[in-house]
Amino acid sequence: MHVKSTLSERDICTKYITPAISKAGWDIQTQIREEVTFTAGRIIVRGKLHSRGTKKRADYVLYLKPNLPLAVIEAKDNKHSVGAGMQQAQSYADALEVPFVFSSNGDGFVFHDRTGLAPQVEQNLTLDQFPSPETLWQLYCEWKGLSTPESQKTVSTPYFDDGSGKTPRYYQLNAINRTIEAIAKGQDRILLVMATGTGKTYTAFQIIWRLWKSKTKKRILFLADRNILVDQTRTNDFKPFGAAMTKIEKRQANKAFEIYLSLYQAVTGTEEEKNIYKQFSPDFFDLVVIDECHRGSAAEDSAWRDILDYFSGATHIGLTATPKETKDVSNLKYFGDPVYSYSLKQGIDDGFLAPYKVIRIDIDKDLQGWRPSKGQADKQGQVIEDRIYNQKDFDKSLVLESRTELVAQKVTEYLTATDPFAKTIVFCENIDHAERMRQALVNLNPERVKENRKYIMRITGDEAEGKAELDNFIDPASRYPVIATTSKLMTTGVDAQTCKLVVLDQRIQSMTEFKQIIGRGTRINEDYGKFWFAIMDFKKATELFADPAFDGDPVQIYAPGEGQTPVPPDEEEAGQGPGASDTDLPSFEHETDGGEGEEGEKPIKYVIGNEVTVSVVAERVQYYGPDGKLITESLKDYTRKAVRKEFASLSDFLLRWNKADKKQALIEELESQGLLLGALADEVSKKQGKVFDPFDLICHVAFDQPPLTRAERAAQVKKKDVFAKYGDKARAVLDALLDKYADAGIESVEDIQILRLDPFSQIGTAPELIGAFGGKAEYLSALQMLENELYG
Known part of the structure; x- marks a missing residue:
């Protein structure tokens, strides 16, 4: 008979938590997902190399259907209290936008209800009291205001999944669900703001797929302003629509399809007969999706206004990375506040950008x-x-x-x-x-x-x-x-x-x-x-x-007059000249050598040869900081502040360093918090012509200690002859580890796999080398002693 307090967290999940969830009616195959990793881990740049920060991973996510996460559960071993994982679970619930949060140590559950509908915000449950999918779905619908069977059907319709393994990332699923829920509740103007590179088109496809499959929207128009984008969309993300989809060409209006892709330019024009969209009745489309809605067409006839006003009875979804807000143009006024935003900073923090x-x-x-x-x-x-x-x-x-x-x-x-x-x-x-x-x-x-x-x-x-x-x-x-x-x-x-x-x-x-x-x-x-x-x-x-506007929330600054309906048309931003559009569009004919002067004449342009010399006055490198802003102060000043914020004194840092089982783990933790040790090493090495260990960089820059190079530290240990108690083969391994440290740093030394590589493989096989110390525990003890000598 096992003692619960001796079980690992994974054993607690297997023996207690999963059976309790399953007993409550959750399907283990389709509704319960364990160890759900939902971020990629922030990329940490180290000179020319990189590493990944810690990925966010929830122990359990419970779904009504694959597209609809309802609950997060954080598990702990039985040495912890039943509610020990609650705060961690809530941070995951914030990201995944789920309303029901649980913590468990195998004895029972603490249940936190974020909807405000339960009698108590938090309550303790026994293992037998875990709520059923139906119970949480009913609370979810009440919380979201989904009061009709039609709205519930729209929201619960699954996304497209072809079994290839490609499914929406967590923020894409948030964007999809927020949009679907808004439409289910009758909202007809919707704005999605997602940073470049985060998959707006794929997100749009999944939104359209679910609305189409649920028959909430039957005929859909997807508008873009570049032919290459329309073609790529048709052959890539939108391919599953198959024969139900067509691309609108000029002077062609086939009304036998359900999904229509089009350029603005293909459905608009100054001549009435070119306005192919008017061959469709105003109520033909019940959904219009506008890609890059901050731009619109470059044509002078305000193609945006013509199309959107004509199909004004349809639901309009605007997609953009950069909502346009000037005194003349407002995405927010037309579409309303974004139903979901995913910024460049969030994308970088999550490791997706x-x-x-x-x-x-x-x-x-x-x-x-x-x-x-x-x-x-x-x-x-x-x-x-x-x-x-x-x-x-x-x-x-x-x-x-x-x-x-x-x-x-x-x-x-x-x-x-x-x-x-x-x-x-x-x-x-x-x-x-x-x-x-x-x-x-x-x-x-x-x-x-x-x-x-x-x-x-x-x-x-x-x-x-x-x-x-x-x-x-x-x-x-x-x-x-x-x-x-x-x-x-x-x-x-x-x-x-x-x-x-x-x-x-x-x-x-x-x-x-x-x-x-x-x-x-x-x-x-x-x-x-x-x-x-x-x-x-x-x-x-x-x-x-x-500028706070670079990665902040869009702020509406345009208040229209009575009866005005601003849309995102073709006007350039204040202070900007006419912009040029992109691939194979008529607007590209207007991309000139420098703008046009009065009456179409080009401005005078003088060309000065090399008799006028130029030179670089200043050159500096700025790095992306943990707060999403560029670090404008010197790396030394920035490092000093960051380290002293974490460690009050040199003694505090040395205590933490010496207690760390793996020094590299502490280095990676500091880097994940924004310490730019790779860049600092490049800067210090360039100035002093020497290569320093992260330990010395921190002690030198943050606490004014004289630094030693890795080679100098290794040489000091060799002089002490501290390995005398070991046999010849073990001493040879330790000497080689010191050489490897001097050459490549502490990371390579702490990886036991190094024993399989040269020069260690020339001394013996990895099992033989470990055996020379008396076993793995003794080898790791010797490695710990080596590190203590290096940094003592």
């Missing part, structure tokens, strides 16, 4: 300005207007060729030092600037271009060959092009999963555009080693990171 570092480079002429000498002419012989030219003018009304070459040089230096084949997008002011940047990069990379002329390509809306390479650039399996110079074409709608460097040589003042551009690098592709990315900023664009 890539973190970034910013390399800020300031050029002298950008900061100080430049003024021509009296009568000075440019390369075309034009006398340059006498005034001070600054960053607003460069590459628009005036070109400094030496500046272009300097930017190209810094980009080349970075790629050469990191990865010459890292996919890179260089955002330029206009097409002319993108072409000059391409030329400068080609001249600085002759060997790469000789290997393949497509190493560097200009991909802009005016040039067919460059646009033809867009698919190759975003295809992870395609090596070329590596560097793309562009203006507006690649700002949005480019799923560049392996983009590792985003270069900003474009003056950006629109928060919407800035978010979209940063989104080009936020996707993760583990198969191709893309876990983080760098932003190289030459035009102070990354100052927008400090």
